[in-house]
């Protein structure tokens with residue numbers, strides 16, 4: 499795993515931690531193949547279904563702590579930021595992220611569905627569950643598990659912007675740069691990953707694998 503972490507030169511300017519390059523680049527070659535003698539999926543009932551572990555649980559948690567510190571450093575204001583979790587995929591991430599944040603935060607949930615195939619979205623989005631409250635004047639942080647084409651996030655940003663928030667930030671755990679169709683300005687991204695079929699830590703295939711504590715690669719025999 500080659501890190502793009504640049505580290506903040508504290509003497510070089512304003513101490514905005516967001517200026518740091520937080521994103522770690524993960525290549526397909528970094529994946530740790532599952533073997534008959536080592537199959538972490540089997541601990542969760544997915545024996546023989548995964549091809550590899552792409553991002554181990556400990557690496558995810560370390561990154562989440564880093565992201566949370568960066569976000570907190572940029573949000574030292576009176577009103578707690580409102581975390582908007584995009585269901586269902588981001589649910590694992592938002593719960594760990596909120597607990598890692600060294601400042602108070604509030605939680606809201608939104609569920610959207612993009613029309614398209616099981617593996618790619620079309621950009622046409624409908625709201626399955628809307629926010630429970632008005633966000634006028636609030637600083638909101640959209641919490642996403644993954645940016646694939648970017649279509650969902652792009653739509654969501656426009657939708658939330660019409661509701662008069664004071665500011666909108668985005669924190670995404672994963673991004674697939676080679677799949678992005680719409681560029682969205684995302685300040686906090688945990689990992690740039692390959693276009694491989696990833697599951698785990700909220701990401702599903704036919705609703706399975708969300709419960710894995712790591713990000714894995716699904717075995718081709720499971721979806722071909």
Ligand code: PRP
Nearest residue numbers: 585586587619644645646647648649650
């Ligand atoms: C996934 C993911 C993002 C979106 C990213 O959600 O959680 O919201 O796709 O894809 P995009 O960048 O190509 O738009 P999905 O619609 O699969 O629903 P889920 O979170 O309930 O699994």
